Amino acid sequence: xxxxxxxxxxxxxxxxxxxxxxxxxxxxxxxxxxxxxxxxxxxxxxxxxxxxxxxxxxxxxxxxxxxxxxxxxxxxxxxxxxxxxxxxxxxxxxxxxxxxxxxxxxxxxxxxxxxxxxxxxxxxxxxxxxxxxxxxxxxxxxxxxxxxxxxxxxxxxxx
Numbered sequence: 001x002x003x004x005x006x007x008x009x010x011x012x013x014x015x016x017x018x019x020x021x022x023x024x025x026x027x028x029x030x031x032x033x034x035x036x037x038x039x040x041x042x043x044x045x046x047x048x049x050x051x052x053x054x055x056x057x058x059x060x061x062x063x064x065x066x067x068x069x070x071x072x073x074x075x076x077x078x079x080x081x082x083x084x085x086x087x088x089x090x091x092x093x094x095x096x097x098x099x100x101x102x103x104x105x106x107x108x109x110x111x112x113x114x115x116x117x118x119x120x121x122x123x124x125x126x127x128x129x130x131x132x133x134x135x136x137x138x139x140x141x142x143x144x145x146x147x148x149x150x151x152x153x154x155x156x157x158x159x
Contacts, residue, residue, distance in 0.1 A: 008058035009041040012072035023136040051084035059124040071131025073116040089119035103142025123154040
């Protein structure tokens with residue numbers, strides 16, 4: 001039986017609304033293509049408290065397995081998604097962020113400029129993805145195969 005995994009997408013942007021959020025829309029499609037469910041998709045301003053609150057809401061109220069943030073993980077001074085993720089989460093999961101960067105480095109040298117994190121809030125996984133559609137798709141491709149096992153482990157399943 002195929003495992004159902006639930007997701008929330010949080011796009012972090014001062015300049016995009018839902019209509020312009022092509023990265024978030026692409027992620028919704030990729031989630032559905034795997035037979036999984038996107039329970040929510042929101043756009044929040046590039047502000048730590050807004051991003052952290054959206055992460056907490058997705059985990060604690062919507063009870064999704066995986067939260068995907070889009071944007072705000074670069075070197076711009078407005079990019080605060082990794083810090084907001086740390087504010088909302090308990091444990092670092094560095095291998096996923098490392099895998100995304102390694103996968104993307106095979107495509108572009110700019111991948112090394114990503115400050116993206118992956119962390120846990122209880123049994124929920126939070127993954128920072130880039131804000132551009134192309135980069136979000138590439139990062140997704142680098143980690144998607146590990147997500148069912150990660151969700152199973154967080155739910156108390158064995159290795």
